[in-house]
Amino acid sequence: MSKEIDKSVDAERLAKALHFSNTMQTFNLAKNNLKVKTQTLLSYSAYGGTFVISQEFIGFLNAVKSAGKKQAVILDKNETPIKIEDVADFLDNVLSVYFEVVNEYNNDYQKLKSSRKIEKILDIIV
Amino acid sequence: MSKGIIILANNTPEFDYASIAGICSDFIRANMKQFDEIAIMTDASTYKANKSKINSKFDRVIVTPESSSINVRIFKDTTSRSVKAEWKNLSRTTVYELSPYDETLVIDCDYFVMSNTLDQVWGSKSDFMINSSFVDLAGRMDERVMYVDEFTIPMYWATVFYFKKSDYCDTLFTLISHIKNNYQYYCFLYNCQSGMFRNDYVFSIALHILNGNVANNVPKLPIAFLNNSFDLDDIYKFNSLNEVIMMFAKKSNTTEYLLGKISNMDIHIMNKKAIMRHMKDLKKLTTKKVTA
Numbered sequence: 001m002s003k004e005i006d007k008s009v010d011a012e013r014l015a016k017a018l019h020f021s022n023t024m025q026t027f028n029l030a031k032n033n034l035k036v037k038t039q040t041l042l043s044y045s046a047y048g049g050t051f052v053i054s055q056e057f058i059g060f061l062n063a064v065k066s067a068g069k070k071q072a073v074i075l076d077k078n079e080t081p082i083k084i085e086d087v088a089d090f091l092d093n094v095l096s097v098y099f100e101v102v103n104e105y106n107n108d109y110q111k112l113k114s115s116r117k118i119e120k121i122l123d124i125i126v
Numbered sequence: 127m128s129k130g131i132i133i134l135a136n137n138t139p140e141f142d143y144a145s146i147a148g149i150c151s152d153f154i155r156a157n158m159k160q161f162d163e164i165a166i167m168t169d170a171s172t173y174k175a176n177k178s179k180i181n182s183k184f185d186r187v188i189v190t191p192e193s194s195s196i197n198v199r200i201f202k203d204t205t206s207r208s209v210k211a212e213w214k215n216l217s218r219t220t221v222y223e224l225s226p227y228d229e230t231l232v233i234d235c236d237y238f239v240m241s242n243t244l245d246q247v248w249g250s251k252s253d254f255m256i257n258s259s260f261v262d263l264a265g266r267m268d269e270r271v272m273y274v275d276e277f278t279i280p281m282y283w284a285t286v287f288y289f290k291k292s293d294y295c296d297t298l299f300t301l302i303s304h305i306k307n308n309y310q311y312y313c314f315l316y317n318c319q320s321g322m323f324r325n326d327y328v329f330s331i332a333l334h335i336l337n338g339n340v341a342n343n344v345p346k347l348p349i350a351f352l353n354n355s356f357d358l359d360d361i362y363k364f365n366s367l368n369e370v371i372m373m374f375a376k377k378s379n380t381t382e383y384l385l386g387k388i389s390n391m392d393i394h395i396m397n398k399k400a401i402m403r404h405m406k407d408l409k410k411l412t413t414k415k416v417t418a
Contacts, residue, residue: 026384029265029374036261036353037391043348045246050348078345080251104390122371122387 026118034108041101044094047084049076053098061091129248130163130227132188135235136214137172140201141398144168144176145405147235148183152412154233156367160245161231167221169193169214188224190217197323202357203399205380218284218325219306222299225291234285236401237394240368243349244286244392252345253294256287256329259351263388264359264374269351274327275317279334282344283352284325285394301332349392357397359383361404364411 042053051057064072065087073083084090115121131154135147144166151164165186173180173189180187197213221232231247233239247255258271258280272281289295305312305328312318316334318327333344358375360383365371368390373383395401401408 022384025376026386029384029386032265033263033386033388036263037389039350040243040353040391041241043243043246043350045250045348048249048251050246050250050346052350078252078255079343080345082251118385122385123365 023118026121027112030112030121031109034105034112038101038105041104042098043077044097046090046093047082049080049082050078051094052077053094053101058091058094058098061087061094065091127228127249128163128226129161129229129231130165130186130225131158131161131231131233132165132167132221132225132227133184133233133235134167134218134221135172136169136190136193136217137175138212138214140209140211142402142405143235144172144180146398146401148179149401149405149408149412150233150235150238151183153367154239157239158242158245160248163227165226167217167224169217186226188226190220190224193217199322201398203397204360205358205375207399209399215323215325216306219299219302219328222289222295222302225289227291229288229290231288232284232286234394236396236398237285237392238370239392240370240388241390241392244347246348247288250288250290250345252288253290253292254288254298255345255347256282256284256333257347257349257352258282258330258344259346260354261351263353263355263372263386263393264377264384266356266358266375266377266380274330275319278316279330279341281326282330282333284329285352286347286349287329288347298332298336301336302328305331352394353388353392354394355396359395359397359400361395361397361400364404364408365389367411 044051044053069087071083071085072087073081076082112121133147133150135143137143147166154164163185165188166180166184167188167190169190169192171192173187193214193216195216197215198210199213200208200210202208229248231244259269260283261269273279274281309323312331313321316331333342355372358380360373362371362373362385370388370393372386372388374386376382376384
């Protein structure tokens with residue numbers, strides 16, 4: 001009798017574990033696609049060049065600005081030399097895109113982290 | 127400098143590409159702002175049969191002659207269904223000479239623009255931009271570059287590309303036409319994995335030759351990679367013109383699905399049957415947007 005109870009408890013636990021596994025797969029996929037979206041949006045084009053916005057790029061631009069350069073030629077993501085006419089303004093714009101994208105990532109991520117159900121993760125009304 | 131987007135669509139008995147292209151243009155208008163016109167490049171029979179629909183959705187129509195040869199391929203619709211159908215993809219190589227714009231962005235009709243990232247192409251110093259990297263949004267593959275063959279050159283995706291009227295592009299598209307006209311030879315030379323005519327292969331081979339037959343660094347589009355949903359995936363629902371919920375086939379078992387929300391990011395949905403299934407909802411969604 002007790003063995004039978006054990007078996008049903010085990011099956012219940014297994015079903016729960018599998019359900020949880022499915023939720024985790026959905027969660028991980030959503031997390032990964034948020035990362036992909038952030039990578040896609042962290043791009044800024046100006047003066048005919050396209051730049052990938054990273055913390056290193058922001059640090060580099062800040063170093064250029066701190067060195068007192070008002071104009072500078074830098075390489076864009078395709079290794080094309082691009083003349084930046086106004087370094088300070090360019091840095092401001094890059095920073096603004098960076099925080100806009102990363103704040104959106106943070107909001108989406110917090111929402112994802114606090115959701116326990118797939119329907120909630122995806123905002124699906126069932 | 128005129129800036130135009132060209133969508134290519136040629137109807138086949140199996141697929142209504144003209145309708146898909148109309149939806150694609152609605153997505154572009156909702157999310158991109160810095161272009162002058164959206165044009166459709168289509169064959170005479172597709173235009174004749176869908177004249178009012180096409181005229182209402184596009185600023186310009188570029189009619190191409192009917193193709194004399196027919197390409198046939200298998201279209202998968204998740205793991206459960208597949209259909210062998212016609213595929214008219216031979217006109218893409220002529221887009222350079224037919225484009226009336228100084229700057230042109232060519233987009234496949236199954237590429238849904240859900241962000242303004244591609245607006246960054248306008249005014250670029252690069253004459254030609256295309257991507258080779260892609261991400262499988264289902265997570266079955268990591269970010270990667272596909273190759274024409276394991277031992278040959280990287281494959282560039284002709285799904286989205288940008289070009290400027292320039293000497294470089296003039297030469298590139300002349301070469302592209304030459305490769306198209308001698309496709310079997312180049313396919314054999316580059317050990318192409320499939321014998322079927324693919325624009326991706328033609329563009330990749332031309333870019334390789336133009337770079338002096340060495341591996342090249344072709345300027346990439348502002349999008350870091352192409353966000354692909356392959357034909358094993360299905361669409362659950364379009365929530366808005368910048369949000370879709372997809373049913374992604376699982377890596378461990380492609381007959382099972384994981385739901386995933388894609389928002390504010392472009393997506394290339396390769397399952398055309400799935401798009402066709404959602405056409406009614408998509409039309410409602412785009413009409414709502416227009417009237418709002």
